[in-house]
Amino acid sequence: MEEHLSVDEQIIAYKGKKSALRQYNPKKPKKWGWKIFVLSGRSGLIHGIEFYGQDVDVPPEGLQVNKPGQVVLRLASKFPNDRNFKLYFDNWFNSPNVQVALALRDIWSIGTLILNRAKGLKFEFDRSPPRGTHLTKCMKIQGVDLFATQWLDNKPVTLLSTFVASTPEIAVSRFDRQSKDFNSVPAPQCIAVYNKHMGYVDEINSYLGRFRVTTHCRSRAYIKIFLNFVNIIATNCWLQYRRDAENVLEKKNILSLYDFKASLAESLCREGTTSGHTKRASLEIHMSRTSRPGPRAKLPSADIRLDNLGHWPISIGSGNRGAICKMTGCSAKPVTKCEKCDVHLCIVSKNCFKVFHITPVL
């Protein structure tokens, strides 16, 4: 689990009308769909998912928390205690009681705040304050210190946090209409912290949109949801793989998201089979490419190559010679190939066939 995590919503697009959980969201590009809440970290990895409309089962001690706030608490319920996680979310989720409930578990948070969610909180500025003016108020609930900061940008922005207030002040660049130039405007520290860490979900969304698993037919709601989760899991695995692979592999050998998904699909389809030809599944699934096609991996994935199952040598006849042995460092033109992997490999003069099927990294 990462130190900095953000909570945001995501829509699984669905236009069919047969699902009670379907929501309309005018702010999103795909307006109809199911709303899910996603906890994601700096690396883009998704650490938790909640469905909209799920029952609540985390009663915070003596604290009244509204429904959106309970989503945050449910997602945070899996965190280990006393590790000082930092959680970021927007005003839809935020209220003082959510932050107090989190802080009682040593989870520190920051979020934009709708003013009427904090009773008695008021900011009084001098008359016509200059842009960039800010005020911070402290509150104490159940022994937890909360810092509410209002910053006057082109309109007032209010942030509530349990770990950051206004100092040290920062400067942001803003366009001034009168002078028609960019001016430096002061801003409280909490703005910098919030802006830096919100939006991990946007990054993972950009990956989730690529090479989706789709179905040709007009599928049922639960199939759509299932495929969407397959997509999330595969993308998450790739992000984890990429993070680990960066330490041990050269950059050019790290699989792209497309190749990773293609190799995963191939492994799942061929797993446990003895032939290289997979039967077409009754549900026709294909991966749609949204970017320009690149060179395709010709070798089977290591999972298949090393699975010791059904790799039979077959003769291709001397008339078909021409393809070069796929074993690294061999340039012979063999008359045999592996039936399952569908690659040419020597077996007569030397045993590339065996080496190919037992060497972890070629």
Ligand SMILES: [Zn+2]
């Ligand atoms: Zn093979």
Ligand SMILES: [Zn+2]
């Ligand atoms: Zn060979």
